[in-house]
Amino acid sequence: xxxxxxxxxxxxxxxxxxxxxxxxxxxxxxxxxxxxxxxxxxxxxxxxxxxxxxxxxxxxxxxxxxxxxxxxxxxxxxxxxxxxxxxxxxxxxxxxxxxxxxxxxxxxxxxxxxxxxxxxxxxxxxxxxxxxxxxxxxxxxxxxxxxxxxxxxxxxxxxxxxxxxxxxxxxxxxxxxxxxxxxxxxxxxxxxxxxxxxxxxxxxxxxxxxxxxxxxxxxxxxxxxxxxxxxxxxxxxxxxxxxxxxxxxxxxxxxxxxxxxx
Amino acid sequence: xxxxxxxxxxxxxxxxxxxxxxxxxxxxxxxxxxxxxxxxxxxxxxxxxxxxxxxxxxxxxxxxxxxxxxxxxxxxxxxxxxxxxxxxxxxxxxxxxxxxxxxxxxxxxxxxxxxxxxxxxxxxxxxxxxxxxxxxxxxxxxxxxxxxxxxxxxxxxxxxxxxxxxxxxxxxxxxxxxxxxxxxxxxxxxxxxxxxxxxxxxxxxxxxxxxxxxxxxxxxxxxxxxxxxxxxxxxxxxxxxxxxxxxxxxxxxxxxxxxxxxxxxxxxxxxxxxxxxxxxxxxxxxxxxxxxxxxxxxxxxxxxxxxxxxxxxxxxxxxxxxxxxxxxxxxxxxxxxxxxxxxxxxxxxxxxxxxxxxxxxxxxxxxxxxxxxxxxxxxxxxxxxxxxxxxxxxxxxxxxxxxxxxxxxxxxxxxxxxxxxxxxxxxxxxxxxxxxxxxxxxxxxxxxxxxxxxxxxxxxxxxxxxxxxxxxxxxxxxxxxxxxxxxxxxxxxxxxxxxxxxxxxxxxxxxxxxxxxxxxxxxxxxxxxxxxxxxxxxxxxxxxxxxxxxxxxxxxxxxxxxxxxxxxxxxxxxxxxxxxxxxxxxxxxxxxxxxxxxxxxxxxxxxxxxxxxxxxxxxxxxxxxxxxxxxxxxxxxxxxxxxxxxxxxxxx
Numbered sequence: 001x002x003x004x005x006x007x008x009x010x011x012x013x014x015x016x017x018x019x020x021x022x023x024x025x026x027x028x029x030x031x032x033x034x035x036x037x038x039x040x041x042x043x044x045x046x047x048x049x050x051x052x053x054x055x056x057x058x059x060x061x062x063x064x065x066x067x068x069x070x071x072x073x074x075x076x077x078x079x080x081x082x083x084x085x086x087x088x089x090x091x092x093x094x095x096x097x098x099x100x101x102x103x104x105x106x107x108x109x110x111x112x113x114x115x116x117x118x119x120x121x122x123x124x125x126x127x128x129x130x131x132x133x134x135x136x137x138x139x140x141x142x143x144x145x146x147x148x149x150x151x152x153x154x155x156x157x158x159x160x161x162x163x164x165x166x167x168x169x170x171x172x173x174x175x176x177x178x179x180x181x182x183x184x185x186x187x188x189x190x191x192x193x194x195x196x197x198x199x200x201x202x203x204x205x206x207x208x209x210x211x212x213x214x215x216x217x218x219x220x221x222x223x224x225x226x227x228x229x230x231x232x233x234x235x236x237x238x239x240x241x242x243x244x245x246x247x248x249x250x251x252x253x254x255x256x257x258x259x260x261x262x
Numbered sequence: 263x264x265x266x267x268x269x270x271x272x273x274x275x276x277x278x279x280x281x282x283x284x285x286x287x288x289x290x291x292x293x294x295x296x297x298x299x300x301x302x303x304x305x306x307x308x309x310x311x312x313x314x315x316x317x318x319x320x321x322x323x324x325x326x327x328x329x330x331x332x333x334x335x336x337x338x339x340x341x342x343x344x345x346x347x348x349x350x351x352x353x354x355x356x357x358x359x360x361x362x363x364x365x366x367x368x369x370x371x372x373x374x375x376x377x378x379x380x381x382x383x384x385x386x387x388x389x390x391x392x393x394x395x396x397x398x399x400x401x402x403x404x405x406x407x408x409x410x411x412x413x414x415x416x417x418x419x420x421x422x423x424x425x426x427x428x429x430x431x432x433x434x435x436x437x438x439x440x441x442x443x444x445x446x447x448x449x450x451x452x453x454x455x456x457x458x459x460x461x462x463x464x465x466x467x468x469x470x471x472x473x474x475x476x477x478x479x480x481x482x483x484x485x486x487x488x489x490x491x492x493x494x495x496x497x498x499x500x501x502x503x504x505x506x507x508x509x510x511x512x513x514x515x516x517x518x519x520x521x522x523x524x525x526x527x528x529x530x531x532x533x534x535x536x537x538x539x540x541x542x543x544x545x546x547x548x549x550x551x552x553x554x555x556x557x558x559x560x561x562x563x564x565x566x567x568x569x570x571x572x573x574x575x576x577x578x579x580x581x582x583x584x585x586x587x588x589x590x591x592x593x594x595x596x597x598x599x600x601x602x603x604x605x606x607x608x609x610x611x612x613x614x615x616x617x618x619x620x621x622x623x624x625x626x627x628x629x630x631x632x633x634x635x636x637x638x639x640x641x642x643x644x645x646x647x648x649x650x651x652x653x654x655x656x657x658x659x660x661x662x663x664x665x666x667x668x669x670x671x672x673x674x675x676x677x678x679x680x681x682x683x684x685x686x687x688x689x690x691x692x693x694x695x696x697x698x699x700x701x702x703x704x705x706x707x708x709x710x711x712x713x714x715x716x717x718x719x720x721x722x723x724x725x726x727x728x729x730x731x732x733x734x735x736x737x738x739x740x741x742x743x744x745x746x747x748x749x750x751x752x753x754x755x756x757x758x759x760x761x762x763x764x765x766x767x768x769x770x771x772x773x774x775x776x777x778x779x780x781x782x783x784x785x786x787x788x789x790x791x792x793x794x795x796x797x798x799x800x801x802x803x804x805x806x807x808x809x810x811x812x813x814x815x816x817x818x819x820x821x822x823x824x825x826x827x828x829x830x831x832x833x834x835x836x837x838x839x840x841x842x843x844x845x846x847x848x849x850x851x852x853x854x855x856x857x858x859x860x861x862x863x864x865x866x867x868x869x870x871x872x873x874x875x876x877x878x879x880x881x882x883x884x885x886x887x888x889x890x891x892x893x894x895x896x897x898x899x900x901x902x903x904x905x906x907x908x909x910x911x912x913x914x
Contacts, residue, residue, distance in 0.1 A: 099840035106814055190889065
């Protein structure tokens with residue numbers, strides 16, 4: 001754990017935002033800054049147990065992915081005042097309204113797209129739940145071990161980094177699927193459309209954001225499951241950070257006299 | 263930790279506040295300018311009307327749905343008439359809906375729609391309407407906007423003082439305009455007087471299903487029972503009918519039934535008669551009338567003949583029926599939102615007579631009778647009359663109410679709408695109509711809770727209001743803004759058939775629950791198929807049943823062989839779409855019925871009897887997609903003695 005000590009000491013050099021100026025109302029700091037400082041100060045006073053608690057609950061937010069959609073692709077057009085939508089869950093696709101999948105497939109058959117995959121059609125829908133479940137279990141375990149001082153906060157950051165890598169891989173896979181789905185079209189399609197340069201038109205929805213596709217406006221955005229995952233991951237980073245502060249507190253107590261005379 | 267929650271909470275609250283403020287600002291900018299008539303009726307593209315209005319179709323036999331204030335027509339709901347647009351009355355499933363004791367009657371004269379109520383307020387479950395010619399009452403669902411049930415009324419003729427709904431939709435009330443021999447028999451017409459009867463039917467409505475059943479019929483003296491309205495509030499439990507021809511004339515009625523200075527409003531205490539009937543009272547009489555019910559599960563109507571009706575002789579239930587003398591052949595018989603005032607519109611006079619329910623009860627209590635008619639006590643006019651509206655107009659017909667104590671009466675002869683105050687009987691305002699207004703409607707105006715923003719006047723004559731279209735033209739309705747002290751004519755719009763009355767309600771009562779599709783997984787049609795893979799053709803003697811599927815944009819199957827001249831070919835079409843507003847149509851050359859218009863999830867059947875050998879095309883009649891023109895198929899028809907096997911295919 002020695003490796004982490006150096007940066008923590010740097011945070012405590014004289015004149016840092018946590019010095020005695022905090023208690024001087026005429027120091028010219030804005031209210032929000034002072035507020036954050038108070039949080040910082042309070043957080044600093046927490047011990048490693050608090051950090052472990054955060055680490056323990058953070059991964060639980062990922063369980064939301066088993067209930068709520070991760071992502072959503074919505075197709076709106078003048079003749080669809082209530083847009084067609086696709087909710088992407090970790091274990092399969094669901095229509096935003098009950099019959100949207102059927103209706104999207106109905107439209108897509110004109111341009112020769114494959115029908116939307118059922119859970120058994122893609123390995124991702126069986127593997128993703130296992131990966132997420134394992135990561136939750138791992139995260140909670142790290143939190144527990146941290147609580148009983150068996151692990152340091154570095155593990156908290158470690159979990160976050162691993163989860164981030166998996167997330168990026170997931171996004172990459174998702175994008176690859178959309179590329180295949182949007183460009184690998186039936187050669188006998190009823191309508192074969194081309195870009196102005198003569199290349200076949202792609203119907204790949206955007207990974208994130210808005211894109212005009214023929215008469216449709218396609219919108220692709222994260223949904224509640226992803227936001228919960230985001231919150232959970234932020235909590236684990238926070239856990240790492242709090243854990244780091246708790247280390248610095250020991251250092252601080254050793255240097256108290258020096259700060260007081262500063 | 264807590265501080266973090268405060269920060270997050272604070273941010274959330276700030277966001278909500280921001281959104282909230284935005285919305286408030288948005289609504290504030292509206293309405294500041296709305297002053298001209300055009301602005302009042304203008305519903306911008308993409309925006310929706312404030313009210314639904316259901317106008318009777320008169321001799322079209324149907325019911326039309328409009329928006330207010332725009333006057334835009336949204337739909338014609340087929341009720342008593344065949345409707346080739348959808349195949350209603352032509353498809354095998356809907357033919358039973360038009361069955362009667364006279365056989366298949368494909369038309370009627372629809373008159374007075376009324377929306378179901380709970381506690382005297384519109385509840386938007388169903389709308390009812392009467393068929394005047396071959397007496398019938400229909401119930402229409404306000405989720406599907408389709409006719410679900412039609413019941414024929416025996417012993418009735420000219421089913422005109424109908425279909426009015428009691429305060430909790432206990433009954434739909436249907437009175438006869440023409441009195442007839444009961445039971446019907448061969449007898450001289452000029453022996454009408456004293457022998458003919460006027461049947462007033464009380465049709466119970468099952469609270470959950472809406473299912474109709476004639477609970478009892480009161481056999482009244484042989485007058486003409488013209489219009490009626492239920493009591494409400496304090497007068498709930500009573501029903502009031504206007505009468506004319508108390509002279510009981512049977513010929514040259516326009517003279518002979520206009521001789522009495524006063525006819526009657528008949529006040530009927532139906533709760534008392536209901537109690538009498540519930541305790542075993544009344545006489546069961548043999549009858550023959552059709553009861554037709556449409557199921558949204560099987561998408562099929564079934565017709566059952568009923569053989570008995572319970573009749574009540576007024577003299578057997580003393581104290582249940584009284585006559586209130588009312589001048590000059592009253593037409594409209596309207597009850598104000600409080601239930602206190604009963605307004606009789608003497609159509610041959612200038613004045614309106616208002617009776618007081620409280621005074622009526624007092625007169626009954628004191629037994630202040632002024633004679634009797636066929637054993638029914640006649641109350642003294644002066645004892646029941648609450649006031650007379652000296653209108654200055656001529657030919658009052660019908661009155662509706664707003665929520666602030668005003669009444670609005672149409673005057674047919676002087677062609678105007680007159681606004682007056684209940685209680686003081688003072689005329690507040692009058693505005694001409696163009697021309698010869700019959701009835702009028704304020705949304706909820708026939709309930710305890712009117713929405714007094716607009717009045718729609720339904721005119722009998724159109725003349726120069728629109729571009730001419732030859733001798734025959736539609737009628738015209740007019741919308742008046744009644745939100746102020748003075749009425750303001752703001753719009754004209756043509757109406758279909760001849761509306762005799764209308765019912766309206768706030769849009770939010772119906773719009774959210776309007777069905778978009780029928781669920782395929784709830785389709786229990788015996789010839790429906792759940793999946794295009796189940797499509798097939800079966801022969802049963804000379805009947806050929808084609809189980810056919812439609813989905814954008816093909817029929818399954820689309821090539822059929824083995825059909826022979828002389829076969830009865832049933833096309834059972836199931837629409838497998840589950841998307842709003844994607845119907846498919848079906849028609850085949852030489853079809854002796856109409857096309858079918860099949861809604862998503864629905865199954866409909868058309869019968870086709872091929873008469874000539876050949877290969878005959880069928881196609882989709884509803885433009886369903888960019889490939890609608892390709893949605894077609896062929897049936898090969900072989901000679902009657904041919905031995906070609908049945909076969910069917912798609913894409914082979």
